[in-house]
Amino acid sequence: MFDGRVVPWHNWCPCKDLNMHIFFNMLAIVFAIVALITLLSYAIYWYESANLSPQLLEQRFAPRRLLLALRLLVSETLLLFVSVVLHPLGWIWPKEKPTVDGGKPPIILLHGLFHNRSCWWWLKWRLKRAGYRTIYSLHLSAWHDIEVLTELIAKKVDRLRLQAGVEQVILIGHSMGGILARNYIQRRGGAARVAHCIQLGTPNGGSKLAPFAVSPLARNLLPGSTFLAELNASKLPSDIPLTSIYSRHDNIVIPAASARLNGSREIELQGMGHMGLLYKKSAVAAVLKALEDSTA
Template identity: 25%
Template structure:
């Protein structure tokens, strides 16, 4: 399988224990730890509140590092706002040249009504349904040559409306996957959710 780069979401940190569980799931598919990368936005939970535009630069750095080390295109897996970071990199910063598949988990592709509670932060403002970032991603659309898998949950309490976690399905390179009745945070570590999107992680470029 190709290298994987994880991108955590708003307020989260790569060092939280659930990402360790996700990494173990990926190792069970055959990757070794050296092939698993993660975007490091900060050590302290609750402080990762910048714009996806800013974090997209960190995604670029980690993807380029993984590509240079393994000499093959990578799979991006972004949870929540991490999916917007990933898409901004792929679609606005030419990341489609190095990325094969983008998996998003509980990502508010069309914004979320709950973002009003975090409007005082750049990330919160960018997740409003009328933000410039959301409008740009919707208007420009997904990148050609990249496979997209949008995982959504029927019980996601933070993505409102729930359909916001889906991507337009009329594109041939887009698949929406119902991860089941799990909370916004459960979908990033439960094995049953992982099993529903694991098969879409590409094994060759």
């Protein structure tokens, strides 16, 4: 029975609960899509791996194999989901001001296709904890030509060298970002401006998943593409340390051997997918070790 008391509007309005319900439903949908993408990518990974090594078919139901498959699926789904949820933060990333870091070259982070600066949050935090203070990241649109993006990197490097008063920078590229770093060093005259280049899961030989990407940039990542043929035919500068860190269980760079790069220092990891290279402890440790070796 109505007792005559006035109830504040915000106490009975269902809008708040409705908005929360919609929000969590949207998160559930995003998670389902991410899980499906991860499952399909690993299905293709398994198909290619089994064709390359038929003996794998005899071990596919071994308990340790099933446990590894489950761990990879769960881990990669969660990490990709986190990256997708944080993606909008990359659009409002605060402006990074140049600083001088005790003689250490500044680090420029180059993300992969369809990602943005937000994917670097964990590695950037770990780098700062390790004593690296001058860290920058670029937004690389998936809808621009590869040479346009390389020019963007070249301008950023030159501007940073001028503002921070240094001669060289360090480039760390994940996936497509590693290809852009190589293009800058090998074909656009950037070798003298780079102290070290570190690749994380970079498809140096292309990826068989590239045809599924809707971006025109993906054409450059097709195995045997004209761009990759020209890039791989150009000589790696002998005076620049180049480290290629990759996982044998990468679900995006298929086959995983495509991440190898002759003439570089190759570090093969396992037990992680494509996004795991940005977050997993062993991958971060490999990056820090490579930086330590180059700046020692």
